[in-house]
Amino acid sequence: MSAAVDFSDKGGSLIRREAMPDFDLSASPRITVLGVGNVLLTDEGFGVRVAERLDAMYDFPGDVQVLDGGTLGMELLRFVTGTEKLLILDALKEGGADGTCRRLAGDEVKAHFRERLSAHEIGVQDVLTFLEVTGKPVGEVVVIGAAPKSLEAGLSLSPGMAPLVAEAAAMAAGELARWGAEPKRKDDMQ
Numbered sequence: 001m002s003a004a005v006d007f008s009d010k011g012g013s014l015i016r017r018e019a020m021p022d023f024d025l026s027a028s029p030r031i032t033v034l035g036v037g038n039v040l041l042t043d044e045g046f047g048v049r050v051a052e053r054l055d056a057m058y059d060f061p062g063d064v065q066v067l068d069g070g071t072l073g074m075e076l077l078r079f080v081t082g083t084e085k086l087l088i089l090d091a092l093k094e095g096g097a098d099g100t101c102r103r104l105a106g107d108e109v110k111a112h113f114r115e116r117l118s119a120h121e122i123g124v125q126d127v128l129t130f131l132e133v134t135g136k137p138v139g140e141v142v143v144i145g146a147a148p149k150s151l152e153a154g155l156s157l158s159p160g161m162a163p164l165v166a167e168a169a170a171m172a173a174g175e176l177a178r179w180g181a182e183p184k185r186k187d188d189m190q
Contacts, residue, residue: 028082028083029063029064029065030084030181031083031085031176031179032064032065032067032080032086032087033051033064033067033087033089034080034086034089034124035048035051035052035067035069035089036048036070036071036088036090036124037071039070041151041152042151042152042156043091043161044148045091045157046089046148046157046161046164046168047089048089050145050168050169050172051066051068053165054066054172054183056186057185057187058184058185059183059184060176061181064176065079065083072123074126074127074130075123077127082136083138084140087144088124088143088144089144089145090143090144091145091146091147092104092112092145093147094147099146099163100167101144101145101146101164101167103171104145105143108143140179144171145168146161146168149161
């Protein structure tokens with residue numbers, strides 16, 4: 001069964017995660033889906049909104065956790081340590097301005113977090129660097145996102161960004177299937 005933890009006072013919240021002790025790598029999920037961003041700044045919260053949609057639409061295998069990482073930064077370490085594959089959902093600094101979502105992998109991921117759009121990206125970069133330095137790197141990291149149309153204060157995505165949530169969620173589901181953890185649509189389950 002899923003366990004819920006409230007991080008609302010720290011900039012994020014848990015959407016779905018199997019219960020596991022802190023830093024027990026044998027109990028770590030094989031795959032982590034991490035929606036990041038500040039939901040108080042319209043499109044900056046894109047990654048969190050995509051993670052929420054994924055959680056609403058799909059059931060996941062037991063070795064997958066879906067998290068709203070908000071702007072947690074280094075506090076994400078306890079949820080990411082030991083995971084083999086990390087799918088980050090985020091607003092992208094560049095690309096996708098034409099109204100499309102993009103997939104970043106390999107060196108593109110490092111470049112994305114090096115050229116920050118927001119302060120939360122410092123935390124994600126720190127987490128990934130810390131795991132590498134301590135000899136516990138994530139095996140594969142992929143980022144899916146789109147360039148924000150607005151970073152104004154507001155709780156809703158801009159009209160140009162809101163339709164991209166479905167596209168990004170579909171791309172994320174495809175990535176999970178590629179990793180051997182195909183999610184099942186909730187409306188298909190009887």
